[in-house]
Amino acid sequence: MRNLIIIGSGPAGWTAAVYAARANLSPLLFEGNEPGGQLMTTTDVENFPGFPEGVMGPDLMKLFKDQAKRFGTEIIQEPVTAVRCESDGSFTVTAKGIDYQAKTVILSTGATARRIGLESEKALYGKGVSACATCDGFFFKDKAVVVVGGGDSAMEEANFLTRFASSVTIVHRRDAFRASKIMQERTLKNPKIQVIWNSEVSEILGVDAGRVTGVRLKSTVDGTEKEMPIDGVFAAIGHVPNADLAKALEVDMDEKGYVKTIPGTAKTNIAGLFACGDLQDAHYRQAITAAGSGCMAALDAERYLSANA
Amino acid sequence: MEHVFTDENFEAEVLGSQAPVFVDFWAPWCGPCKVMSPMVAAIAGELGGRVTVGTMNVDESGKTPQAYGIMSIPTFILFKEGKEVARVSGSMEQDRLKAWIEERL
Numbered sequence: 001m002r003n004l005i006i007i008g009s010g011p012a013g014w015t016a017a018v019y020a021a022r023a024n025l026s027p028l029l030f031e032g033n034e035p036g037g038q039l040m041t042t043t044d045v046e047n048f049p050g051f052p053e054g055v056m057g058p059d060l061m062k063l064f065k066d067q068a069k070r071f072g073t074e075i076i077q078e079p080v081t082a083v084r085c086e087s088d089g090s091f092t093v094t095a096k097g098i099d100y101q102a103k104t105v106i107l108s109t110g111a112t113a114r115r116i117g118l119e120s121e122k123a124l125y126g127k128g129v130s131a132c133a134t135c136d137g138f139f140f141k142d143k144a145v146v147v148v149g150g151g152d153s154a155m156e157e158a159n160f161l162t163r164f165a166s167s168v169t170i171v172h173r174r175d176a177f178r179a180s181k182i183m184q185e186r187t188l189k190n191p192k193i194q195v196i197w198n199s200e201v202s203e204i205l206g207v208d209a210g211r212v213t214g215v216r217l218k219s220t221v222d223g224t225e226k227e228m229p230i231d232g233v234f235a236a237i238g239h240v241p242n243a244d245l246a247k248a249l250e251v252d253m254d255e256k257g258y259v260k261t262i263p264g265t266a267k268t269n270i271a272g273l274f275a276c277g278d279l280q281d282a283h284y285r286q287a288i289t290a291a292g293s294g295c296m297a298a299l300d301a302e303r304y305l306s307a308n309a
Numbered sequence: 310m311e312h313v314f315t316d317e318n319f320e321a322e323v324l325g326s327q328a329p330v331f332v333d334f335w336a337p338w339c340g341p342c343k344v345m346s347p348m349v350a351a352i353a354g355e356l357g358g359r360v361t362v363g364t365m366n367v368d369e370s371g372k373t374p375q376a377y378g379i380m381s382i383p384t385f386i387l388f389k390e391g392k393e394v395a396r397v398s399g400s401m402e403q404d405r406l407k408a409w410i411e412e413r414l
Contacts, residue, residue, distance in 0.1 A: 033401075033402060034341075034344075034400065035344050036340065036344065039340075040340030040341060040343075040344060041340050041341065042340070043338070056338075057340060058340040058343055061340075077403070078402075079402065096404075125381075125398065125399075126380060126381040126384060126398030126399070127378075127380060127381075128380055130380070130381055131399070132339070132340075132341065132381075134338065134339070134340070135336075135338075135339040135340070135341060135342065135381065135382050135383075136380060136381045136382065138336065138338075138367070138368070139374075139379065139380040139381070140380075210378075211378065211380070232380070
């Protein structure tokens with residue numbers, strides 16, 4: 001039986017792997033559906049300590065992975081389809097129909113960008129609706145785009161898109177952003193960006209045309225609607241934790257679906273099961289806090305293994 | 310073995326091909342594209358003979374992606390006898406992409 005299986009390959013999972021591998025736990029890590037996690041769709045990461053000039057998200061994730069590999073982490077690319085607790089307190093992890101046994105499991109399945117939730121959004125995905133500004137901004141040269149949201153990611157996407165788009169309109173459902181001061185200032189100062197406050201996108205237009213032609217905006221104050229011609233729609237409206245595996249294990253979770261850990265630890269209510277990264281963090285959700293919690297999870301798993309040897 | 314398609318050779322090597330052709334439209338700045346690249350290379354090896362698999366860097370070749378209305382990468386298009394028969398955008402698992410191609414050959 002293995003000592004440790006890590007599920008997820010964002011900053012939390014890879015950091016857990018680095019620590020566990022260096023502690024000779026021979027961890028097995030499943031990369032899953034979105035290898036590298038959310039940083040794979042980020043360009044410049046300016047706030048990860050140790051990179052004074054900034055670093056590209058995908059480059060940073062490659063470095064994480066290289067470091068985990070250097071100490072002998074075993075890596076499987078497949079997504080995990082099931083995890084269950086056995087009567088002896090161990091775990092069975094299933095991927096591609098194969099079962100893997102381990103004494104401990106670290107869940108670091110992260111979070112996924114929330115969608116607006118419209119049928120038209122689904123129908124026009126890849127046809128003007130994008131889930132990745134850094135991938136697709138290039139295709140909106142001299143075009144008009146909308147960014148939905150009011151947090152740091154919305155500001156980042158809007159600023160990034162001004163490199164290509166003729167105009168960027170931020171649509172936000174409140175009358176103030178919750179983004180950090182520095183990002184707000186950068187955004188409001190950008191001459192290519194305008195803001196429509198107190199509004200949400202109630203429909204994306206262009207399904208019949210096969211490409212985005214506009215959006216319908218609904219006022220969050222009085223419910224009035226208006227249409228606006230537009231070529232592209234980018235949403236940055238928060239995240240939902242990827243908690244399917246955790247749910248099936250009946251781990252304690254909060255009302256928003258984040259896994260609960262015992263404060264000051266990465267322990268869940270199930271012995272031998274640990275959680276780290278965005279899966280259990282509704283507050284900070286930074287690459288560095290995810291990495292920090294990944295380290296905690298590995299150290300907690302190591303202590304659990306030696307106490308239960 | 311993967312082919313490298315460009316605006317210059319697209320007509321001859323993709324549209325003029327006897328065999329079905331699968332094209333991966335990508336760019337070096339696109340994280341999900343980088344995740345998919347090795348998978349596409351592996352699929353090229355596995356399906357070799359049944360379909361020609363190749364990549365097009367949209368940063369170096371702009372005309373073809375524009376002509377096909379590509380607004381998101383990675384986008385994968387399958388061509389048969391000079392015509393687009395199916396497309397899909399976004400990253401996915403290797404097996405799923407391979408199955409997507411095989412179902413359409």
